[in-house]
Amino acid sequence: MSGIVPAVGLSDHVVPDLIAAFTARSLTIGTAESLTGGLLAAVLTEAPGSSAVFRGGLVVYATDLKHRLAGVDAALLARCGPVDPHVAVELARGARLRCAADIGVGLTGVAGPDPQNGVPVGTWYCAVLGPADREQLRRGLPTASATRAEVRSAAVTAAVELLANIAATDS
Amino acid sequence: MSGIVPAVGLSDHVVPDLIAAFTARSLTIGTAESLTGGLLAAVLTEAPGSSAVFRGGLVVYATDLKHRLAGVDAALLARCGPVDPHVAVELARGARLRCAADIGVGLTGVAGPDPQNGVPVGTWYCAVLGPADREQLRRGLPTASATRAEVRSAAVTAAVELLANIAATDS
Numbered sequence: 001m002s003g004i005v006p007a008v009g010l011s012d013h014v015v016p017d018l019i020a021a022f023t024a025r026s027l028t029i030g031t032a033e034s035l036t037g038g039l040l041a042a043v044l045t046e047a048p049g050s051s052a053v054f055r056g057g058l059v060v061y062a063t064d065l066k067h068r069l070a071g072v073d074a075a076l077l078a079r080c081g082p083v084d085p086h087v088a089v090e091l092a093r094g095a096r097l098r099c100a101a102d103i104g105v106g107l108t109g110v111a112g113p114d115p116q117n118g119v120p121v122g123t124w125y126c127a128v129l130g131p132a133d134r135e136q137l138r139r140g141l142p143t144a145s146a147t148r149a150e151v152r153s154a155a156v157t158a159a160v161e162l163l164a165n166i167a168a169t170d171s
Numbered sequence: 172m173s174g175i176v177p178a179v180g181l182s183d184h185v186v187p188d189l190i191a192a193f194t195a196r197s198l199t200i201g202t203a204e205s206l207t208g209g210l211l212a213a214v215l216t217e218a219p220g221s222s223a224v225f226r227g228g229l230v231v232y233a234t235d236l237k238h239r240l241a242g243v244d245a246a247l248l249a250r251c252g253p254v255d256p257h258v259a260v261e262l263a264r265g266a267r268l269r270c271a272a273d274i275g276v277g278l279t280g281v282a283g284p285d286p287q288n289g290v291p292v293g294t295w296y297c298a299v300l301g302p303a304d305r306e307q308l309r310r311g312l313p314t315a316s317a318t319r320a321e322v323r324s325a326a327v328t329a330a331v332e333l334l335a336n337i338a339a340t341d342s
Contacts, residue, residue, distance in 0.1 A: 003320035004175040004210070031209075031230070037216025038202075038209030039175070041230045045208025048284050048319060056236040059202070059212045059228035061221075065270060069227060099236060113219050148219060149174030 003046045008039070008153045014160060015047045021167035022053040022103075027131065029163065030099025031057035032070040032091035034082060035109040035124055040156045056099045060091070066108075070094030081117055083108050085137055088125035096129055103166060104129045105159050109140060111151045122146050124155045128162040136162045174217045179210070179324045185331060186218045192338035193224040193274075198302065200334065201270025202228035203241040203262035205253060206280040206295055211327045227270045231262070237279075241265030252288055254279050256308055259296035267300055274337060275300045276330050280311060282322045293317050295326045299333040307333045 005015060022029065031041050041057040044050055058069045063082045066072040071094040072087055080086060091106025109124020110116045120142035128136045138158045140151065176186060193200065202212050212228040215221055229240045234253045237243040242265040243258055251257060262277025280295020281287045291313035299307045309329045311322065 002178070003318075003323075004178045004213075007173070007175045007178040033209075036213070037221070037225070038204075038212030038228055038230060039216075041209030041232075042175075042207070042213045045210075045230075045232060046320065046323070050208070051232055054208070055233045056240060057209055057230035057232075058240075059209060059216075059230065061212075061216060061228075062226045062270075065227040068271075069229075069269065098240065099233075100239075147174075149217065152174075152217070 005043055005046055008043055008156055010043065010157060010160060015043060018160065018163055018167055019047045019050050019053050023049065027053065027103060028055045028101040029053055029103045029105065030055050030095040030101030031105045032095035033057060033059050033107045034061060034066065035111045036107050036152050036155050037061055039152055040105065040107060040159050043156055055101045058095060058098060066091065070098065081119070083110055083116065083119045083123055085125045085139065088127035088137065089135065092127040092129040102131050103163070105163070107155055107159060109155060111148045113148060122151050124151065126155055126158045126162060128159065128166070130166045136165060138162060176214055176217055179214055179327055181214065181328060181331060186214060189331065189334055189338055190218045190221050190224050194220065198224070198274060199226045199272040200224055200274045200276065201226050201266040201272030202276045203266035204228060204230050204278045205232060205237065206282045207278050207323050207326050208232055210323055211276065211278060211330050214327055214331070226272045229266060229269060237262065241269065252290065254281055254287065254290045254294055256296045256310065259298035259308065260306065263298040263300040273302050274334070276334070278326055278330060280326060282319045284319060293322050295322065297326055297329045297333060299330065299337070301337045307336060309333060
């Protein structure tokens, strides 16, 4: 059994390379995921040796848990809804703090098959807060044809790419 | 893209059936995962409509996060180590409480490729605490030949089966 990474569409070497790079720099990761529901954490921990880098994650599927577990401001959630770039950044910040990690990743969006509170399927935001508060944000655009699995895989792939940016550039 | 459920070895209908059964009974799920690193949460949330049932999860990969995020007794962790049936039950209890869910699932074990603190690869414990504190526990036995992905898939499959027991028997 070859695991879930091929099903997400990532090359076999990407996550092990990431784990090796962060292990060499003693940098750790924490995650807070909504639309991907733990898939990013599962992908990162499929690599042997990931425990040296991956500290843990929060799967905050219900909106109230984004506040309760990840510390996202309840007023922000009420004002902007859960699918919002500021919420993604707050999720990343909460992940970093609550998991006591160097790097936090936040993911929120609409995987489908139905829109959520008027936000179309395929909309997502991924925020990564690196060491020294370096912030990266990427978004997914609505798509009429993508499946739920494809939307989730695209968001996870973006998160892995943003993490790879840190591995490639921070010293 | 068909998602990760086939890669875990579960039949396509199992998780959607589970989500439908719990939705009909208004029962919700929270998870706390160590060796599976979010894979159970990712499997449960791959099914459309899972947000009616799945509230959230804690991925407590680092031992200290089992205490900090899931509330597992620090003295228990110090005495028994993280791979222990009592820890699995405490993870399930913590998941249920912290995620404000009706049902809690706890998973801890050694996915490999190396033993952990003398505990051999393939050893795992899965605890499910259902409504009215009904407790189920299943264990995985050490295996010399299983891959990391196979050990994680076996633990996730056990969790899904224990959840299906609740769906089949509780009224």
